[in-house]
Amino acid sequence: MTGSERRLGRLEWQAMRGVMVREVVNYSSFWRSSTFSSTVDPTIYLLAFGFGFGSLVSRVAGHSYVAFVGTGIVATTVLFSGAFTAMYSTFIKYQFQHTYDAILAAPVDTEELVTGEALWVAARTGVYGCVPMLVAMVFGLTPSWGMLLVPGIAGLAGYGWACFGIFIAAKSSKIESFSYWQSGLLTPLFLVAGTFFPLTKLPEWAQVLGNFNPLFHCVQLVRHVVFATESLADVGHLAFLTGFALVSWRLAIHFMERKLIL
Amino acid sequence: MRGFVKRFGSITAVAGLDLDVPAGSCVGLLGPNGAGKSTTMKALTAQVIADAGELEVLGYQLPADSKQARAQMGVVPQLDNLDVSLTVEQNLIVFAHLYRVAGRARGAAVDRALSVANLTERRQAKVDELSGGMRRRLLIARALLHEPRLLLLDEPTVGLDPQVRQELWALIDRLRGEGVSILMSTHYIEEAERLCDTVTIMSHGKVVAVGPPQTLIREHAGGEALEVYGPPARLAEVEALAQARGWRTRRTGTSVAVLSTNGAVDIEGVRRVANLEDVFVLLTGEEIE
Numbered sequence: 001m002t003g004s005e006r007r008l009g010r011l012e013w014q015a016m017r018g019v020m021v022r023e024v025v026n027y028s029s030f031w032r033s034s035t036f037s038s039t040v041d042p043t044i045y046l047l048a049f050g051f052g053f054g055s056l057v058s059r060v061a062g063h064s065y066v067a068f069v070g071t072g073i074v075a076t077t078v079l080f081s082g083a084f085t086a087m088y089s090t091f092i093k094y095q096f097q098h099t100y101d102a103i104l105a106a107p108v109d110t111e112e113l114v115t116g117e118a119l120w121v122a123a124r125t126g127v128y129g130c131v132p133m134l135v136a137m138v139f140g141l142t143p144s145w146g147m148l149l150v151p152g153i154a155g156l157a158g159y160g161w162a163c164f165g166i167f168i169a170a171k172s173s174k175i176e177s178f179s180y181w182q183s184g185l186l187t188p189l190f191l192v193a194g195t196f197f198p199l200t201k202l203p204e205w206a207q208v209l210g211n212f213n214p215l216f217h218c219v220q221l222v223r224h225v226v227f228a229t230e231s232l233a234d235v236g237h238l239a240f241l242t243g244f245a246l247v248s249w250r251l252a253i254h255f256m257e258r259k260l261i262l
Numbered sequence: 263m264r265g266f267v268k269r270f271g272s273i274t275a276v277a278g279l280d281l282d283v284p285a286g287s288c289v290g291l292l293g294p295n296g297a298g299k300s301t302t303m304k305a306l307t308a309q310v311i312a313d314a315g316e317l318e319v320l321g322y323q324l325p326a327d328s329k330q331a332r333a334q335m336g337v338v339p340q341l342d343n344l345d346v347s348l349t350v351e352q353n354l355i356v357f358a359h360l361y362r363v364a365g366r367a368r369g370a371a372v373d374r375a376l377s378v379a380n381l382t383e384r385r386q387a388k389v390d391e392l393s394g395g396m397r398r399r400l401l402i403a404r405a406l407l408h409e410p411r412l413l414l415l416d417e418p419t420v421g422l423d424p425q426v427r428q429e430l431w432a433l434i435d436r437l438r439g440e441g442v443s444i445l446m447s448t449h450y451i452e453e454a455e456r457l458c459d460t461v462t463i464m465s466h467g468k469v470v471a472v473g474p475p476q477t478l479i480r481e482h483a484g485g486e487a488l489e490v491y492g493p494p495a496r497l498a499e500v501e502a503l504a505q506a507r508g509w510r511t512r513r514t515g516t517s518v519a520v521l522s523t524n525g526a527v528d529i530e531g532v533r534r535v536a537n538l539e540d541v542f543v544l545l546t547g548e549e550i551e
Contacts, residue, residue, distance in 0.1 A: 008329045018360035022345070025356050029347040098343035102404075105307045105337035106360040107329045262270070262310045 008107060011115065015108040019116025022103070027124075038081035038124070039131040046073045046132045049196050050139060061198050063227065070136025071226050072195035074129045074154055075218040079190055081128040082158040086121050086165025090256075091175055100260055110257045118162040118249065125158025126151040133226075146225035153225070156241050157218040163248035170255035194219045214244040266315035268301050268467075275301040277467040278315070283412065283445050288438045290458035291447040292538075294546050298467040299447035300340060303416045306445070307332055320411055333362065336405030340416040342397055346390040350381055350400055353389060354407060361408035371407045379403035379433065395426030402433065413437065415446040419453060431456060455538040465546040475538050482544055483510070483536035488520040490531035500529060512543045 027034065046069055054065040061068060093099040103113055130150055137143055168181045192199065192206060193215035199207050210216045217237040224230045224237075263281040267274070276298040283289045291299050304310040306319055308328035317324035319331040344353055354372045363371045376382045379399040389397065398418065405413060418434065419427040427450075434457055438444055448454055454461045455475045463471045463478070471478055479485075490500045497518045504511045510521045520529065521540055 007327075008333065014362050015360075018356075018362070021359040022356045025348060025352050026345055097345075098339070098341045099345070101309070101339055101341070102337075102343040102357075103360060104309055105332060105335075105339070106357065107333040107362065108360060109329060260309065262304070 010109070011111055015112040016116035016119065018106070018108060019103065019113055020120045023117060023120040034085070034124075035128070038077065038085070038128045041080055042073050042077040042132040043135050045076055046070060046136060047139075050136070053196070064140060066136055066139045067141045067227075068223075069196060070133055070139070070141040071223045072193070072219045073132045073136070074150060074222045075157070075193050075195055075215040076190060077129045077132055078125055078154050078157045078161055078218055079186065079215060082121055082125045082161030083165040083168075083186060085124070086118065086162040087169050087178060087181075088175075089121075090117070090166045090169035091172065091178075094169065094259065095175070104260060110260055111253050114163070114166055114253045114256050115249070118159055118166060118252065121162035121165075122155045122159035125162070126155030129154025129158065141226075144226055144228060146228055149225045150222055153218060153221050153241075156238075156245060157214060160214055160241060160245035160248045163245065163252040166252040167248060167255055170252065170259045189213050189215050192216070214241060217241050217244075263302075263305075263318070264316040266302065266305060266317060267313045268298075268305065268310060269313050274467055276305075279464070279467070279469060281445075281462055281469075283443050284459075285411075285443050286438075286441050287459040288434070288444040288446065288457055290454035290461040291445065291464060292449065292451065292454050292461050292542060293447075293464035294449060296466075297464040297546070299449075299464060300416060302464075303337075303414055303445070303447055306414060307335065307337060333408070334411045336408070336410035336413045338398075338401045338405045338413070338415045338418055340420065342401065344389045344397060344400060344404075347388065349386050349388055350376070350392070351385045353400060354404060357404045358407050363408055371409075375403035375407050378406055378437075393426075395422055395429065398422060398426075398430060399433070402430075406437075410442065412443045412445065415444060417448055418446060419448070419450060427453070451537070451539040451542050461538070463542060463545055470545045471541065478541050479536050479538055483521040483540040485536060487534050487536040487540055488529060488531040489514070489517050489534055490520065490529060491517045500531075503529065510544060512540060 049069050050066045057065050059065065100113065104110065133141065133147065133150060168178065172178060192202070192210050193213055194210065199210045199216065202210070217240045221234055221237045221241070224234050263279060266276055266279040268276045279298070279302060281302070291302060293299050301310055305312055305317060306324070308325040311325055320334050322328065322331040324331065345356065351372060354375055355368065358368045358371050376385060379402055381396065381399055381403060384392065384396060389400065392400065415434065419430050422430070431453065434444065434446070446458065458475060460472065460474050461478065462469055471482065490497065497513070500518045500520065501511050504520045512519050512521065519540060520531070521536060521544070
């Protein structure tokens with residue numbers, strides 16, 4: 001050991017970059033299927049709801065229905081591409097590929113592992129989040145400068161959901177347990193996010209609960225920047241998404257440590 | 263490693279283990295399944311945290327400075343954890359990043375690891391096209407990218423054909439010759455006898471013997487063994503006879519080996535040189551749990 005040697009600290013960029021390099025190189029071998037599932041699902045929702053409901057309802061909250069859904073659907077992509085990707089990939093890497101054993105034998109700590117993987121999922125989610133919005137533009141959503149902020153919002157929300165997905169995977173000893181989380185938590189959140197209909201049409205208790213749904217805050221923020229109707233409330237939405245990301249991040253690290261370090 | 267203890271719930275996996283790997287030597291951790299070998303290996307990378315005891319690797323205290331230690335340590339796991347959809351080269355590039363090989367040195371590190379493991383020709387092959395032996399060599403190559411000072415090999419040849427195993431032995435022996443310290447866990451006795459300068463024999467989480475293989479053989483089994491074949495009744499008879507004369511015996515399934523006789527045997531049988539397997543069975547017991 002030499003005196004000039006730098007002591008390795010926490011959350012080092014080199015370690016997280018290594019984790020992300022692994023993800024990016026692996027992604028090069030399955031990007032087609034991953035991009036397909038992350039973007040085609042929300043696009044189908046967009047088209048189904050857009051044309052289905054769009055023929056019954058012409059305007060919602062002052063916007064054409066296609067514009068309303070085309071912006072709200074960003075949050076759906078965030079959920080699919082953030083939480084679901086993180087849940088399944090974390091579980092598979094842990095249980096079947098033993099990838100984490102190899103990574104943690106290198107100078108990488110659980111904290112860096114979780115953060116690196118979540119950052120990569122967040123980056124993908126930021127890009128994928130825009131795809132259904134771009135499709136909606138073909139069907140009449142008016143382009144706006146505010147759309148340039150959407151990858152950032154989807155990325156932030158995506159980071160929170162990626163961490164939440166890792167947390168779910170860390171808490172699950174069998175992949176079957178995912179059903180409880182999906183049906184019991186994620187599906188209700190997905191439906192009560194204001195994506196397909198405004199929460200104001202729901203009973204009051206549901207509206208109150210909706211305020212605790214990170215997807216709702218993501219939907220609001222996206223609509224406000226795209227339609228240029230920002231207000232002070234958006235600071236609150238942004239703060240909620242940031243808080244959600246921070247809490248999920250620490251939860252994911254805590255429970256992954258419990259799972260990986262015996 | 264001093265007094266390392268690890269419990270999982272009510273089960274004590276390792277109960278006070280002392281272990282030293284002198285620089286540049288190859289140390290074998292020998293024991294039956296469940297003796298605590300893998301737990302011990304995982305403790306050295308801080309993937310298992312000790313309940314008691316002092317662990318120091320390459321001058322770093324664990325778990326506090328384990329990251330520093332891991333930066334100078336290579337690990338070949340028992341379970342294959344390669345990225346199977348990637349090529350041989352891609353696997354190595356990824357781990358060159360994880361082991362922080364500097365950008366300009368990365369290509370050379372990958373080339374060198376490929377050549378050490380004799381995989382240069384398979385550089386572009388996908389991992390799922392490789393044979394078991396090649397995959398194991400790739401795991402070793404991956405552990406050597408950052409030129410570690412200490413190499414941990416957890417059951418390096420388990421499940422491989424004899425030819426492939428010998429090829430890996432040659433590779434491990436070459437690495438030791440280059441001055442890399444090696445700690446290897448194995449339950450293949452021949453492997454430890456051939457490769458290790460010293461072995462630590464574990465049973466039920468405790469050390470039962472430590473020393474160079476030849477010394478252990480001399481101390482516990484004597485220089486020569488007499489192998490007596492016959493029907494079960496004859497074998498029992500031989501056992502009783504040996505016991506009466508104070509000789510140790512072990513069953514090998516089809517025969518009884520009479521040990522520590524110092525050559526003064528009056529029983530008919532095949533003489534052979536005593537080996538580490540004799541010591542191993544004497545010390546860890548014949549019963550399968």
